[in-house]
Amino acid sequence: MATPDHPRDLFSAPDEATPERKHLDALRAELHRHAHSYYVLDAPTVPDAEYDRLFQELQALEALHPDWVTPDSPTQRVGGKPLDAFASVRHAVPMLSIRTETDTESSGALAFDTRIRKELELTEAEAAVEYVAELKFDGLAINLRYEGGVLVQAATRGDGENGEDVTQNIRTVGQIPLRLQLPKRTAAAHITVEFPQVLEVRGEVYMRRDDFEALNERQRARIAQGEKGEKTFVNPRNAAAGAVRQLDPSIAAQRPLSFFAYGVGEVAPKNAGSLFATHMELLQTLKSWGFPVADEIRVVRGADALVAFHQHIAQTRDQLPYDIDGVVYKVNSLALQQRLGFVSREPRWAVAHKFPAQEQMTTVLAIDVQVGRTGKLTPVAKLSPVFVGGVTVTNATLHNEDEARRKDVRVGDTVIVRRAGDVIPEVVSVVLDQPEQKSAHEGRALFTMPRTCPVCGSAAVREEGEADYRCTGGLFCNAQCKQAILHFAQRRAVEIEGLGDKLVEQLVDANIIRTLPDLYRLGFTALASLERMADKSAQNIVDALEKSKHTTLQRFLFGLGIRHVGESTAKALARHFGALDAIMDASVEQLLQVNDVGPIVAHSIRTFFEQPHNREVVEQLRACGIRWEEGTGDSDAAKPLAGLTFVLTGTLPTLGRDDAKDRIEAAGGKVSGSVSKKTSYVVAGTEAGSKLTRAQELGVAILDEAALLEMLK
Numbered sequence: 001m002a003t004p005d006h007p008r009d010l011f012s013a014p015d016e017a018t019p020e021r022k023h024l025d026a027l028r029a030e031l032h033r034h035a036h037s038y039y040v041l042d043a044p045t046v047p048d049a050e051y052d053r054l055f056q057e058l059q060a061l062e063a064l065h066p067d068w069v070t071p072d073s074p075t076q077r078v079g080g081k082p083l084d085a086f087a088s089v090r091h092a093v094p095m096l097s098i099r100t101e102t103d104t105e106s107s108g109a110l111a112f113d114t115r116i117r118k119e120l121e122l123t124e125a126e127a128a129v130e131y132v133a134e135l136k137f138d139g140l141a142i143n144l145r146y147e148g149g150v151l152v153q154a155a156t157r158g159d160g161e162n163g164e165d166v167t168q169n170i171r172t173v174g175q176i177p178l179r180l181q182l183p184k185r186t187a188a189a190h191i192t193v194e195f196p197q198v199l200e201v202r203g204e205v206y207m208r209r210d211d212f213e214a215l216n217e218r219q220r221a222r223i224a225q226g227e228k229g230e231k232t233f234v235n236p237r238n239a240a241a242g243a244v245r246q247l248d249p250s251i252a253a254q255r256p257l258s259f260f261a262y263g264v265g266e267v268a269p270k271n272a273g274s275l276f277a278t279h280m281e282l283l284q285t286l287k288s289w290g291f292p293v294a295d296e297i298r299v300v301r302g303a304d305a306l307v308a309f310h311q312h313i314a315q316t317r318d319q320l321p322y323d324i325d326g327v328v329y330k331v332n333s334l335a336l337q338q339r340l341g342f343v344s345r346e347p348r349w350a351v352a353h354k355f356p357a358q359e360q361m362t363t364v365l366a367i368d369v370q371v372g373r374t375g376k377l378t379p380v381a382k383l384s385p386v387f388v389g390g391v392t393v394t395n396a397t398l399h400n401e402d403e404a405r406r407k408d409v410r411v412g413d414t415v416i417v418r419r420a421g422d423v424i425p426e427v428v429s430v431v432l433d434q435p436e437q438k439s440a441h442e443g444r445a446l447f448t449m450p451r452t453c454p455v456c457g458s459a460a461v462r463e464e465g466e467a468d469y470r471c472t473g474g475l476f477c478n479a480q481c482k483q484a485i486l487h488f489a490q491r492r493a494v495e496i497e498g499l500g501d502k503l504v505e506q507l508v509d510a511n512i513i514r515t516l517p518d519l520y521r522l523g524f525t526a527l528a529s530l531e532r533m534a535d536k537s538a539q540n541i542v543d544a545l546e547k548s549k550h551t552t553l554q555r556f557l558f559g560l561g562i563r564h565v566g567e568s569t570a571k572a573l574a575r576h577f578g579a580l581d582a583i584m585d586a587s588v589e590q591l592l593q594v595n596d597v598g599p600i601v602a603h604s605i606r607t608f609f610e611q612p613h614n615r616e617v618v619e620q621l622r623a624c625g626i627r628w629e630e631g632t633g634d635s636d637a638a639k640p641l642a643g644l645t646f647v648l649t650g651t652l653p654t655l656g657r658d659d660a661k662d663r664i665e666a667a668g669g670k671v672s673g674s675v676s677k678k679t680s681y682v683v684a685g686t687e688a689g690s691k692l693t694r695a696q697e698l699g700v701a702i703l704d705e706a707a708l709l710e711m712l713k
């Protein structure tokens with residue numbers, strides 16, 4: 001606090017403060033609040049983009065008034081205070097932040113390279129600096145301490161000086177070696193070093209996007225079944241951070257986490273640091289010791305190459321199975337890194353170059369309820385257009401009634417919208433950070449799910465244990481009817497070229513078609529008489545319908561829109577049975593013999609073909625001339641592993657996971673992800689986990705690779 005002998009102290013009385021100074025204080029207070037929610041509570045209240053915007057505003061103000069900078073300013077500090085619930089760990093080497101450039105163009109890389117060259121006093125004539133370009137994973141930084149090659153401690157970054165001891169939880173992450181691997185001797189002699197006595201590996205614990213979606217799917221099901229205290233997670237970063245900082249390791253163990261190494265902390269004896277001359281060598285060595293290192297890492301020279309890397313990753317980012325929020329450039333030479341050194345909270349030799357955010361704030365204009373092909377009612381927020389995840393988004397899903405209620409989204413609210421990869425945009429949460437936002441929210445009407453279908457007026461019902469309301473109107477419901485037709489006509493099904501949304505809408509609304517066979521009864525005259533339909537277009541549709549009649553069993557099956565039967569299941573069914581009648585008459589047991597068909601899918605197929613009206617539709621379609629080639633199928637009955645179900649766990653000595661799966665399936669066996677009484681064999685390799693224990697509990701036979709190979713002969 002202020003002391004009398006410091007007259008120009010930093011905490012001057014409020015009435016002396018200029019508006020600018022007041023603004024700076026308000027910014028700091030707001031950033032402190034957000035940082036606490038984000039780092040300490042794992043529950044951010046605003047999107048990162050908003051935090052970054054405020055942070056940069058503060059940085060700019062502080063640059064104008066260097067004497068206003070205080071040591072506790074968010075710009076001077078790393079992360080957040082460690083939680084008391086965990087034992088505190090003092091880092092042997094502080095864990096820092098990385099300076100961020102948020103612009104999306106090339107200037108971030110150029111500015112960094114210029115700064116490095118200036119610091120190193122390189123002239124224009126001197127060679128380009130060598131950098132390592134990496135991905136900036138969106139997860140949680142972890143320091144893994146190995147002594148004598150054994151993991152002894154895992155700690156979070158905390159405030160950079162002190163972290164939290166999360167060893168118990170980290171031990172449950174399968175990708176993190178509990179013991180360092182001794183590398184096989186290879187031609188690359190420099191990476192065959194023995195590991196040092198003390199080694200701290202730094203990297204990011206993260207959650208893959210598919211693991212995150214599946215986790216939230218499970219959470220939604222739990223909530224639907226009335227389990228108390230369950231919630232869905234805002235984004236993969238939060239789910240990962242929450243799992244790592246979970247007080248119950250058995251819960252952490254159920255959260256699917258992954259890991260990438262990107263650096264080291266303490267390495268001792270000190271001369272062990274001379275094991276590697278460059279950052280890239282360091283990464284390769286970590287890889288040889290058993291740590292996952294991302295494949296996308298490149299060694300490049302000069303600013304232009306950094307720009308090219310940034311652009312390349314920006315284009316391929318959506319295809320990565322995990323979230324990144326940018327790329328990181330690091331000076332490759334460790335000697336140069338040392339020369340460049342650190343500023344208070346970040347190294348000078350590294351910079352993060354961000355991408356457009358995958359989460360943004362916007363306003364909810366309305367909440368609509370959409371009806372899907374299977375009658376599912378989905379609440380959808382209509383948004384004030386917002387640029388997020390690289391596209392302009394105007395609609396975001398609220399999933400179902402429970403989610404909409406739990407998030408308590410109301411028309412007029414400010415919300416966080418997330419769009420990552422090709423996952424449909426969703427409303428993540430309502431922003432209630434400011435008191436005005438809160439009181440406005442409270443004055444708005446609660447969202448309620450309609451009890452009748454907004455399209456056809458039929459009753460909407462929610463079955464016991466289901467999260468969704470469904471319209472009971474079936475084909476009577478225009479929404480279901482339209483979507484069933486569009487599904488059948490799509491390119492991946494029977495493909496009726498030119499039959500798009502608009503036309504289907506016209507045809508259904510005018511009551512010209514109600515069912516799939518009606519499509520094939522459409523003549524030229526009926527089509528040509530439609531409003532805005534030229535003769536030529538009508539003829540094109542007639543031709544396309546004719547062409548679509550010659551199809552394949554797989555496309556036809558997929559086109560029927562049986563619940564849970566996607567393209568790949570349709571393919572497996574077609575291949576297995578060869579003929580439609582065999583599928584229509586198959587029992588649940590017979591269906592279960594097909595790869596990828598589990599009980600839910602088998603029942604859904606059975607139920608579909610038990611409905612007389614569905615069989616009628618199929619008959620009429622055949623009568624209209626739809627045809628495909630049929631065969632006897634390669635029903636696996638005669639194969640060596642027919643009727644057997646396998647579960648794979650751990651690392652097999654020679655076969656990769658996919659390889660083993662392919663071979664078992666080729667031999668007629670099934671591969672399942674979880675062990676049950678129905679499992680015939682568990683194939684266990686090294687580091688086999690809970691599946692092996694479960695097999696032992698249930699008395700399921702356990703095989704090693706050699707025994708499996710014997711069976712495959």
Ligand SMILES: NC(=O)c1ccc[n+]([C@@H]2O[C@H](COP(=O)([O-])OP(=O)(O)OC[C@H]3O[C@@H](n4cnc5c(N)ncnc54)[C@H](O)[C@@H]3O)[C@@H](O)[C@H]2O)c1
Pocket residue numbers: 034035037038039044045046047048049051052078079096097098099100134135136137138139140141142157203204262325328352
């Ligand atoms: N939404 C909010 O309210 C809120 C609040 C605080 C912070 N944030 C977000 O947190 C971030 C702030 O900074 P920070 O200090 O936590 O992280 P940072 O952006 O300064 O970067 C440092 C971190 O990057 C990570 N990283 C990922 N890949 C890496 C790689 N290849 N090499 C090295 N490090 C890598 C590490 O975890 C490291 O700790 C920003 O993205 C900010 O938007 C958001």
Ligand SMILES: [Zn+2]
Pocket residue numbers: 371453454455456457458471472473474477478479480
């Ligand atoms: Zn309806």
